[in-house]
Amino acid sequence: MFNFDEELFLKLVEKEGLAYRSQIEDIVDGICSKGYSNIFMIGAGGTIAMMYPYEYILKSSSKIDVHAEIAAEFLVMNNKHFSKDSVCIFTSVSGTTKETIEAIEYCKERGATTFALVAEPDTPITKLVDHCITTGSEKHSFDTFFMLLYMVVFRFMHNNNEFPHYEQFTKEVALLPQAILDAVKAFDKRAEAFAVEHKDTNYHMMVGSGNLWGNTYSYAMCVLEEMQWIPAKSIHAAEFFHGTLELVVEDTSVILLKGEDETRPLADRVERFAEKVTKRLTVIDTKDFAMEGISDEFRKHFAVSINWALLSRISVYLERERNHPLTLRRYYRKMEY
Template identity: 65%
Template sequence: MLKFDRDLFLKIVGKESLEKRGEIERAVDEVSANGFKNIFLIGSGGTVAMMYPFEYILKSNSSLEVHAVIAAELMVMNHRHLSKDSVCIFASVTGTTQETVAAAQYCKDKGATTIGFVAKPDTPLAQTVDHCILAPDEKHSFDTFFVYLQLLTFRFIHNHDEFPQYAQFAEQIANLPEGIVQAMEAFDSQAEQFAIKHKDTDYHMLVGAGNLWGNTYSYAMCILEEMQWIKSKSIHAAEFFHGTLELVEEDTSVILFKGEDETRTLVDRVERFAETITKELFILDTKDYELEGISEEFRKHLAINLNWALTGRISVYLERERNHPLELRRYYRKMAY
């Protein structure tokens, strides 16, 4: 597969990231033992999008109070739920994202407990938070962070006496990387054909819901817009019929992210509509992939990790077909703003 090292992925995501399980559990157990009132999931751009799936999981599987908040907005909105009794979770690959680092310090100044996922040690975010969980490498850092967030989220729910299956769940996560690799291999030619067909498409609609809404938002903004300079719009499936449907035409590219949680029916509804209008409907459905060793009851949660990895295959082929490196920027971190 283009720009993919199977052995490296399994080493980083399948082995080294899972070695952090004990560290994550100890951090969560300490916070739980000390007591807390609520959880804040905080990030900027792709990392706040990464938090949205776990806000959904917490809201739909636990009575714990949770807030997913954009870092820069948090610091100006006078959030009345943020206090010394809050636990605040952050992520930054470089550990230098300006707004995220500032928000971490802001939360610490409020007396909150802070936990950060970082891929580079000795960086501002790593040095600011109370508990820093390092990724093994910058490469595959988002895949690693998703594993960390699964363990962290469900450990909190378990400690709240709402997820007795935690041990089984955490053990099965060890099977996930191999299943993801097999799914990527199966999807690869489809990803390549999409990129070839759409290398000159100048606008995409992306639709998702539930725990895949964050991935939908992230792929539109952080990949298509930031990394490929392609105009896109992320639309929640539940809101699609309250405006966006009027823009669908015969040649409109509509990309559906289908997961396996309770909101799947919302995406099904968009699919039924879109297939009657556009000839450019593309569906990425996690149900199409086996994920050997993952129980049916856990698949819906781990669809987040799988969907993220599969979209990455589209990205590398868009990069090739458009001759547009994913690292290329005009403005981001290139100028003052």
């Protein structure tokens, strides 16, 4: 595959990512034995989007009180659910994100417990939080963070007597890296074809729901807009028929992300409409991929990782076809604002 090192991927995501299981369990078990009132999942840009799947999983599968909050808004909103008994979870690739650092400081000043997943070692965030797991590499960091967050969230659920299948689940988490690799290999030609077809497309609608809403939001904002400077809009499938549908015409690019959770019928409804109107509908459906060894009951959760890896292949080919490096920025971290 173009610009994809399989050996490095498996090393970082499978071997090294899974090595943190015992450390995660020790951290979560310690927090649970101490006691907590709720969980706040806090981030900015791609890292708040990363939290949305896990907020959805907890809301739909657990009675644990959970709040996914944008860091900058969290700092000013005076959230009445937040207290010294809250557990605050963060992720950061660089370990230097300004809003995340400020949110961590805010939480610590008020006595809350802070826990972060960070790619880069010895960075401000790694030194600020009460508990930190540092993966050590920016490469494939989102794939690794997704895997670690599965273990974090489901350990909290297990300790809350809500997830008796935790041991089997973690065994299947170990199978996920190979399932991701198989999926991206199967999807790669489609990813390349999409980039070739859409290298000059000047607007995309991205639609998703449930635990794929975070990926929908993140890809439109962080990749298409920030990394490729292409206007895009993320639309929740449940809200698509309240305004957005009126903008769909024959040549509108609609990218529909279909997962396997309870909200799949919402995506089906969008698909039925879009295929009647536009000739440029792209459906990326995790049901099309085998996920060898993954139980049917867990596929809906792991769809988050599969979907993100597939989207990442599109990014690689868009970069090539448009001659626009994914690292190129006009303003972000280039100027004060």
